Amino acid sequence: MSLILTEAQLVQVFAHIRAEVPNEACGLLAGVAGRVTRILPAANVAENPAVEYLMDPHDQLRHFRTIEEQGLELLGIYHSHPTSPAYPSLTDLSMACYPEAVYVIVSLMKSDAPTLRAFRIVDREVSEVGFRVVPPTAELALSICVSSRKSGETSGAPTASGALLPQYCDHKSAKNLVDKSSFL
Numbered sequence: 001m002s003l004i005l006t007e008a009q010l011v012q013v014f015a016h017i018r019a020e021v022p023n024e025a026c027g028l029l030a031g032v033a034g035r036v037t038r039i040l041p042a043a044n045v046a047e048n049p050a051v052e053y054l055m056d057p058h059d060q061l062r063h064f065r066t067i068e069e070q071g072l073e074l075l076g077i078y079h080s081h082p083t084s085p086a087y088p089s090l091t092d093l094s095m096a097c098y099p100e101a102v103y104v105i106v107s108l109m110k111s112d113a114p115t116l117r118a119f120r121i122v123d124r125e126v127s128e129v130g131f132r133v134v135p136p137t138a139e140l141a142l143s144i145c146v147s148s149r150k151s152g153e154t155s156g157a158p159t160a161s162g163a164l165l166p167q168y169c170d171h172k173s174a175k176n177l178v179d180k181s182s183f184l
């Protein structure tokens with residue numbers, strides 16, 4: 001299952017990551033059925049935050065509570081690599097203990113064009129997973145879909161999911177967005 005983010009969410013993640021340079025930034029991605037609805041940034045309390053991350057346990061607990069209270073799922077864990085490629089490091093492999101979550105890594109090696117890649121890490125085995133970035137129009141439909149699901153008004157509510165699918169960007173569009181984001 002691929003991960004689906006809105007453009008605004010991607011911008012939010014990049015803003016957090018840039019704000020933490022030269023250190024690694026980290027946070028959680030929560031949502032429903034692969035669609036991210038909440039970005040939950042956390043403080044990096046690692047001993048050497050420039051080359052590793054350790055999520056502040058207080059932030060983590062608070063975020064897990066939010067996820068549970070809002071009936072969401074933990075979809076992903078994101079962090080940045082300020083000076084190395086967007087690929088799990090040996091430390092990332094040994095620290096990965098959520099096999100159901102997608103590990104999103106953003107590399108700032110090319111500061112004018114950040115690279116975002118997504119992986120699943122199970123028993124230190126890495127497999128790349130896809131991600132999609134939906135445009136603002138789809139984002140609006142997505143919020144309608146999610147809010148109607150939340151309030152339980154499923155009958156007669158707009159069924160955004162069907163109409164939404166053809167509008168999804170592919171990896172190329174996502175890359176364009178990544179490139180564009182360098183001007184933020």
Ligand SMILES: [Zn+2]
Binds near residue numbers: 052079080092
């Ligand atoms: Zn890492």
